[in-house]
Amino acid sequence: MNAQAKNERPETSGKETHFGFRTVAEEEKVGLVHEVFEKVAERYDLMNDLMSGGLHRAWKQVMIDWLNPPRGERPFHLIDVAGGTGDIAFRFLDRAGPNAQVTVCDINRHMLGVGRGRAEAKAYEGRVEFACGNAEVLPFPDRSFDAYTIAFGIRNVTHIDRALKEAYRVLKPGGRFLCLEFSQVSVPGMDRIYDAYSFAAIPRMGEWVTGDGAPYQYLVESIRRFPDQETFKRMIVDAGFGRVSYRNLTGGVAALHSGWRL
Ligand code: SAM
Numbered sequence: 001m002n003a004q005a006k007n008e009r010p011e012t013s014g015k016e017t018h019f020g021f022r023t024v025a026e027e028e029k030v031g032l033v034h035e036v037f038e039k040v041a042e043r044y045d046l047m048n049d050l051m052s053g054g055l056h057r058a059w060k061q062v063m064i065d066w067l068n069p070p071r072g073e074r075p076f077h078l079i080d081v082a083g084g085t086g087d088i089a090f091r092f093l094d095r096a097g098p099n100a101q102v103t104v105c106d107i108n109r110h111m112l113g114v115g116r117g118r119a120e121a122k123a124y125e126g127r128v129e130f131a132c133g134n135a136e137v138l139p140f141p142d143r144s145f146d147a148y149t150i151a152f153g154i155r156n157v158t159h160i161d162r163a164l165k166e167a168y169r170v171l172k173p174g175g176r177f178l179c180l181e182f183s184q185v186s187v188p189g190m191d192r193i194y195d196a197y198s199f200a201a202i203p204r205m206g207e208w209v210t211g212d213g214a215p216y217q218y219l220v221e222s223i224r225r226f227p228d229q230e231t232f233k234r235m236i237v238d239a240g241f242g243r244v245s246y247r248n249l250t251g252g253v254a255a256l257h258s259g260w261r262l
Helices: 024-053 055-067 085-093 109-121 158-170 189-208 214-225 229-238
Strands: 014-021 020-023 074-081 100-106 129-133 145-151 171-182 244-251 253-259
Touching: 014 024, 014 145, 014 214, 020 024, 024 055, 024 109, 024 189, 024 214, 055 085, 055 145, 055 171, 055 244, 055 253, 074 085, 074 171, 074 244, 085 109, 085 129, 085 145, 100 229, 109 129, 129 253, 145 158, 158 229, 171 229, 189 214, 229 253
Parallel strands: 074 100, 074 145, 100 129, 145 171
Antiparallel strands: 014 020, 171 253, 244 253
16 A cells, blocks of 8 residues: 555645645655545445436447447457546447457556456456556556546646546547546536536435545546636647547536547
8 A cells, every 4th residue: 555545645846736625746646546545446336427417328328339440350459548437448348349459557456446347247358458557647658548538527637638638648649538527617607506416406316325525525626627628728738739629418417528649
């Protein structure tokens, strides 16, 4: 167990960042995020359904539709970063042709362990590999993958700009970047209802189902801290991607950003 996981305060550089609505030393964030997903891993899939009323399934399907992986014989290698329990990976394999493969990369071994169990149950073991790694320093060579996806992961990363540059680095030229993330609600009136639901209901639901509401309080707060659609689009452009665009989902509750390594 590392110092952060044991809750000891690591040496700090003096730089600060946010962890939900709290301000923390940059070096602390990765350990705090790790603790959150350590706590939620076993009930992660159930809680996703409960919190979003099943909507996350539809949003993930839109992501796979937009990716549109080849269904024929062409080999195609996807990396799904912050892939957790493998939801995106399995949806991708359900859709893609027989020579498609996927690497799920996540910083949390516990989430990956749940994913491995699901891969066995689906008999997908030969086509999916699980790798432990940080989105900011991916353990893969340059130009390795045909596509990069990240769903509900990037807002947990300490330096989003570094994660975006890594996405660019590991993609082959012509490769596709897709990011699904909670975003800014764009429908007047809906933002207040959404706020009331997220802050009042979600941490309570987490407490009932898992016995601990704190990780869900962080999840809700981290959504509010994430850049809006246009700001995030500019960050993707700054990382080097071309033809960057996005689609709002459910009035902007979530957004899907796309870019290409040209
Ligand atoms: N993509 C999955 C999905 O949509 O169901 C899981 C999303 S879950 C909300 C966020 C995931 O991001 C967790 O599994 C967590 O361990 C992972 N994560 C957080 N920080 C990370 C980092 N710096 N690098 C890689 N993965 C990270």
